[in-house]
Structure formats: structure tokens, C-alpha cells
Amino acid sequence: xxxxxxxxxxxxxxxxxxxxxxxxxxxxxxxxxxxxxxxxxxxxxxxxxxxxxxxxxxxxxxxxxxxxxxxxxxxxxxxxxxxxxxxxxxxxxxxxxxxxxxxxxxxxxxxxxxxxxxxxxxxxxxxxxxxxxxxxxxxxxxxxxxxxxxxxxxxxxxxxxxxxxxxxxxxxxxxxxxxxxxxxxxxxxxxxxxxxxxxxxxxxxxxxxxxxxxxxxxxxxxxxxxxxxxxxxxxxxxxxxxxxxxxxxxxxxxxxxxxxxxxxxxxxxxxxxxxxxxxxxxxxxxxxxxxxxxxxxxxxxxxxxxxxxxxxxxxxxxx
Amino acid sequence: xxxxxxxxxxxxxxxxxxxxxxxxxxxxxxxxxxxxxxxxxxxxxxxxxxxxxxxxxxxxxxxxxxxxxxxxxxxxxxxxxxxxxxxxxxxxxxxxxxxxxxxxxxxxxxxxxxxxxxxxxxxxxxxxxxxxxxxxxxxxxxxxxxxxxxxxxxxxxxxxxxxxxxxxxxxxxxxxxxxxxxxxxxxxxxxxxxxxxxxxxxxxxxxxxxxxxxxxxxxxxxxxxxxxxxxxxxxxxxxxxxxxxxxxxxxxxxxxxxxxxxxxxxxxxxxxxxxxxxxxxxxxxxxxxxxxxxxxxxxxxxxxxxxxxxxxxxxxxxxxxxxxxxxxxx
Numbered sequence: 167x168x169x170x171x172x173x174x175x176x177x178x179x180x181x182x183x184x185x186x187x188x189x190x191x192x193x194x195x196x197x198x199x200x201x202x203x204x205x206x207x208x209x210x211x212x213x214x215x216x217x218x219x220x221x222x223x224x225x226x227x228x229x230x231x232x233x234x235x236x237x238x239x240x241x242x243x244x245x246x247x248x249x250x251x252x253x254x255x256x257x258x259x260x261x262x263x264x265x266x267x268x269x270x271x272x273x274x275x276x277x278x279x280x281x282x283x284x285x286x287x288x289x290x291x292x293x294x295x296x297x298x299x300x301x302x303x304x305x306x307x308x309x310x311x312x313x314x315x316x317x318x319x320x321x322x323x324x325x326x327x328x329x330x331x332x333x334x335x336x337x338x339x340x341x342x343x344x345x346x347x348x349x350x351x352x353x354x355x356x357x358x359x360x361x362x363x364x365x366x367x368x369x370x371x372x373x374x375x376x377x378x379x380x381x382x383x384x385x386x387x388x389x390x391x392x393x394x395x396x397x398x399x400x401x402x403x404x405x406x407x408x409x410x411x412x413x414x415x416x417x418x419x420x421x422x423x424x425x426x427x428x429x430x431x432x433x434x435x436x437x438x439x440x441x442x443x444x445x446x447x448x449x450x451x452x453x454x455x456x457x458x459x460x461x462x463x464x465x466x467x468x469x470x471x472x473x474x475x476x477x478x479x480x481x482x483x484x485x
Numbered sequence: 486x487x488x489x490x491x492x493x494x495x496x497x498x499x500x501x502x503x504x505x506x507x508x509x510x511x512x513x514x515x516x517x518x519x520x521x522x523x524x525x526x527x528x529x530x531x532x533x534x535x536x537x538x539x540x541x542x543x544x545x546x547x548x549x550x551x552x553x554x555x556x557x558x559x560x561x562x563x564x565x566x567x568x569x570x571x572x573x574x575x576x577x578x579x580x581x582x583x584x585x586x587x588x589x590x591x592x593x594x595x596x597x598x599x600x601x602x603x604x605x606x607x608x609x610x611x612x613x614x615x616x617x618x619x620x621x622x623x624x625x626x627x628x629x630x631x632x633x634x635x636x637x638x639x640x641x642x643x644x645x646x647x648x649x650x651x652x653x654x655x656x657x658x659x660x661x662x663x664x665x666x667x668x669x670x671x672x673x674x675x676x677x678x679x680x681x682x683x684x685x686x687x688x689x690x691x692x693x694x695x696x697x698x699x700x701x702x703x704x705x706x707x708x709x710x711x712x713x714x715x716x717x718x719x720x721x722x723x724x725x726x727x728x729x730x731x732x733x734x735x736x737x738x739x740x741x742x743x744x745x746x747x748x749x750x751x752x753x754x755x756x757x758x759x760x761x762x763x764x765x766x767x768x769x770x771x772x773x774x775x776x777x778x779x780x781x782x783x784x785x786x787x788x789x790x791x792x793x794x795x796x797x798x799x800x801x802x803x804x805x806x807x808x809x810x811x812x813x814x815x
Contacts, residue, residue, distance in 0.1 A: 384655075
């Protein structure tokens with residue numbers, strides 16, 4: 167097991183140039199946004215003199231490449247710059263928002279698995295049956311509903327219609343957070359389910375038709391024991407990479423959902439920062455999201471390796 | 486004679502179709518396997534031999550079912566038996582070995598655990614005891630260094646070792662009937678020989694009966710005491726292996742024997758059987774082999790020949806058997 171995880175350090179080293187490339191793209195894309203940060207801060211009515219003064223103070227007049235090297239230089243010191251709107255370090259802003267978004271994603275993933283695994287199994291054990299058709303209809307429905315709309319519907323239904331959950335916000339104490347996060351997580355989970363269910367259903371059907379499930383049946387294995395012992399782990403292998411890829415997209419979705427549910431996560435910060443041309447914050451959030459996707463990629467490979475003993479990414483033995 | 490361990494009678498397997506006649510793949514098959522007997526079922530691909538075995542193990546592929554007939558194991562009728570009760574037979578009473586040791590083992594579970602699964606379920610062994618039994622079974626099948634190999638995953642073992650694992654798994658609960666579906670087809674010849682030896686020895690030790698499906702006549706000759714030759718879902722000839730091989734009484738059996746190389750007579754010319762097996766959806770009336778049979782007469786294409794006892798314990802289903810074979814001998 168452990169020797170097959172030797173690929174991790176190498177993968178981490180590989181992600182350094184990726185991260186560097188990300189800083190380049192992030193920095194210059196942010197500069198491509200039309201509009202002037204100083205103008206955005208001071209408002210449309212500001213006079214030209216004060217705009218010029220603020221631009222100078224923010225270093226916006228320097229050549230782009232100088233601004234970039236300043237940005238990189240600070241980045242190496244762990245300094246993401248100061249938010250132009252809030253006038254506090256971006257790192258401080260991120261450190262408050264990241265836990266919110268990560269717990270949102272984590273809970274969403276958990277819910278998605280809790281919903282998907284039984285539904286996929288239900289469908290796969292009787293392909294073509296009414297319950298299979300039902301599950302497939304659900305995946306179609308889940309895919310057809312836009313996330314923000316689904317979020318609003320859930321609020322109308324479960325927060326206003328039947329006041330089970332809060333309409334929005336994050337709660338005041340850590341004990342409150344899961345309760346406040348439930349509806350937004352459910353929204354994301356429902357958006358994520360169709361892909362997971364489809365992938366799991368088809369791989370479960372493959373596994374159920376495989377010779378080794380025949381062998382297991384010939385040993386008298388059936389039902390839940392057959393499912394746990396022989397079906398689930400094999401069927402999960404292709405689905406893990408599907409989930410890994412989708413987590414990246416899910417971050418994008420979470421930005422919108424956070425806005426719908428008024429969660430003080432990265433999404434809210436990002437959207438405000440874009441509207442106010444708060445470049446350092448935009449850069450900080452984007453950099454974090456990019457690194458998150460890189461880390462998820464590595465984690466996907468780790469989980470994959472742990473599930474499937476045939477996978478050896480270290481490239482030493484099976485070259 | 487005592488009650489046979491397995492008695493298959495008029496077993497018909499096929500695909501049910503709505504509003505159309507069913508497609509029959511195996512047509513009213515009957516044979517008995519006595520305790521301790523090693524019974525070979527020989528036939529070419531698509532003759533229904535594997536399906537017959539799978540019907541006994543209740544592992545027919547989706548859509549294919551037993552249309553009629555009976556399978557009695559140790560006096561108990563298996564067809565119509567509640568699934569839960571029938572499942573309990575699988576492992577301690579009946580076990581199965583599959584054709585492809587590459588795909589018949591779960592790729593993500595250590596082989597020792599796969600062997601231990603049955604004994605844990607049926608013999609009520611602790612995890613520890615079952616693991617020890619698994620290692621012991623592996624040692625019995627001649628796997629060197631079984632304690633270390635038990636911790637291996639299937640892909641880390643060779644085909645021969647994997648098939649030994651399958652044998653260890655099948656025998657772990659001490660079954661009385663072992664169903665083998667071409668267990669050596671995927672192995673090379675030397676390994677094939679070793680695996681068959683192991684299988685034979687272990688069956689002889691435990692007194693288990695063997696139902697052995699193969700297309701390889703040499704394997705039957707080496708392994709089995711009795712055999713049935715299947716063609717297009719019918720048994721065309723059956724009897725003691727030695728007798729059927731030396732004195733075939735059905736033109737198909739004779740064709741099979743003539744088309745296989747014989748190392749005692751390397752100069753003998755191999756004769757192939759012309760034509761192909763019939764399409765099961767459009768079965769010819771009469772003897773299914775008639776269209777390919779050089780001895781066929783008119784009666785062969787109109788009625789199914791009855792199974793006659795051509796010699797004590799030797800059966801053949803051919804109208805012309807006496808004319809062809811006794812005439813040739815005379």
C-alpha cells in the first residue's frame with residue numbers, strides 16, 4: 167500500500183509550475199477586467215484628481231510587469247496584498263471565508279454520496295425496472311434544474327413554506343454551522359448527484375455482470391454482503407475520478423450558491439471583489455481555487471490508489 | 486443403484502419470448518452423476534454445456550432461464566426451491582470453478598480473504614481461523630509459500646496460481662459436488678496438466694463428485710470417468726470415458742475424435758467436421774447433427790432419434806448407429 171503512494175511528493179513538485187502558471191493567468195486576467203479600481207472605490211462621482219491620487223497610492227500606475235513582480239514577491243512572503251475595498255490583508259479575508267466554503271463543499275459531497283450510492287444500487291440491481299426508470303428520471307431532473315433556482319426553491323419550500331431550516335447566513339456558533347449549511351449543501355449535492363449516480367449505476371451494472379460477482383454468488387454471497395464485499399468498491403473506482411473532476415466544477419457552483427444563501431464564503435467575497443475591481447482579493451480567491459483543484463486532483467489519485475491495488479502511479483514497478 | 490448425487494432430467498433451458506415460441510438452447514437434457522463420479526460434458530462452443538452447469542449453480546445469465554425439467558441434488562429438487570434455501574447449498578454442498586481465473590477473482594480483495602469468505606459464512610469460523618483455513622487450502626493446492634501468497638491480490642499471481650486459488654476457494658467448504666466450467670482452457674498446457682492433477686487429487690481425497698465441462702477431449706480423457714457428448718443442446722452420446730473413446734457410437738463423437746490430434750498416432754490425418762452447428766433460433770427438425778452428418782438418411786431429418794443403450798451403460802442417440810459402427814466393425 168504505502169509504496170504505491172510514493173508518487174505524492176513528485177506530484178506536489180509537479181504542481182509548483184502549475185501554481186506559477188496560475189499566478190500569471192490570474193494576475194493578467196484580473197487586469198483585463200474593464201474599469202478602474204480607484205474609480206470603483208471612490209464611486210462614479212469622484213473627481214479626476216482624487217482618482218489619480220488613489221491610483222498612485224495603490225500602485226496602479228506602475229507598468230503591469232512591475233506590479234506582477236511585486237505581487238509574486240509578496241506572495242513568496244505569504245502576503246497576498248491588501249484588499250482595496252476592505253483595507254485588510256487578503257489573507258485575513260481568505261482565512262475567514264475558506265472554512266465556510268470548504269465545509270460547504272465537504273457537506274455537499276457527503277450528502278451527494280449518501281443520496282447517490284443507494285439510488286445507484288437500487289437502479290443497478292434491476293436495470294430496466296420501474297425503480298431504475300425512476301432513478302434515471304431523477305438524474306435527468308437534477309441535471310435540468312439550475313443550481314440557483316433549485317436553491318431558491320429549497321428556501322421557499324424548506325425555510326419559508328415549512329420553516330425547518332434558516333433562510334440564509336452561517337449562524338453564530340460552530341454548532342450552528344452544519345444546520346445553516348444544510349440547505350446550500352443539499353442544493354450543491356443535488357446538482358452533483360446526477361453525474362455520480364450515472365457513473366455508479368453503469369459501473370455497478372458492469373460489476374454485477376462480472377465473473378467475480380458470479381464467483382461470489384457461487385460462494386453463496388448475496389444482497390448486502392455481496393454489495394459491500396464485491397460490488398461497491400469495484401464500482402466506486404471509476405466514479406472516484408468522476409467525483410474528482412466534478413469537485414472542481416462544484417467550486418464554481420458554490421460561488422453562486424453562497425450568494426443565494428448569504429454565506430460569508432469565498433463566493434460572496436469573490437463576487438464583491440469583482441464588482442469593486444478589488445484585484446488583490448480576486449487574485450487571492452482565484453489562486454486558492456486553482457490550488458484547491460490541484461490538491462483535489464492529487465487526492466483523487468490517492469483515493470484511487472487506495473481503492474484499486476492494481477494502480478501504481480509511482481511508475482517504478484509496472485513501467 | 487443408490488440415489489445419484491445429482492440427477493438432471495428433461496432439463497430445458499432457453500429464452501422466453503412474448504408472443505413467440507421460446508428459443509430453446511438446451512433441449513430436454515438428462516444425466517446422473519453418482520457420488521465420487523467424475524463426469525465430463527464435452528461439446529463445441531454454443532452446445533449449451535456451460536449453461537447446463539450454470540443452471541445447476543443457479544447462475545444463468547439474465548434472460549436465460551430453465552423452461553422445464555428437473556435438477557435433483559441429493560434427492561432434493563432444485564428447480565422451484567426458494568432462493569434463500571438454494572443459496573445455502575452453494576459452497577458447502579455445490580461449488581463452482583470458472584473458466585477465466587483472470588476475471589473470476591475480485592481484483593480488489595486479497596486472495597486469502599476471498600477463500601476465507603465461504604468458510605466464514607458457512608463454517609462459522611472466526612476471521613483468524615478462516616484465514617488459517619485459507620492458507621491451509623492454498624497449501625493443499627500446491628501453492629508455494631501460501632502464507633505470503635494469501636496476502637497477494639489476484640493481479641499479482643500467475644494464471645496457474647489463480648486457478649489454484651479458485652480450486653482452494655471452491656473446496657474450502659468441503660462441497661460434495663464440484664462444477665468446473667472449462668477450468669483449464671485459459672492456461673497453457675503444462676500448467677493445465679498440473680492444475681488438473683491437483684483438482685483430481687483433492688476430489689479423490691474429499692470424495693467430491695465432479696461435473697467437468699470442456700471442449701478438450703484430452704482433458705476429459707485425463708480427468709473424467711464418465712462423459713456426455715453434447716451437440717446443439719442435446720446429449721448425443723454418453724458412457725464410460727474409455728469405452729466412448731475407443732468405441733464411439735455417434736457420428737458426431739467420431740467426428741470430434743477424428744478431428745483431435747492424437748500423440749500416439751502422429752501420422753494420422755485430422756479430419757474436420759464440415760459445416761457449422763445449427764442456429765438455435767431456427768432449429769432443424771429431427772437430429773440436430775443431420776445437416777452435417779455424412780451418414781444421414783431421410784429419417785434423420787424428420788424425427789429426433791431416441792437415446793438407445795448401445796452397450797451396457799453406453800448410450801447414443803442415432804438411428805443409424807448400428808449400421809455405421811457395427812457394420813464398420815464387421
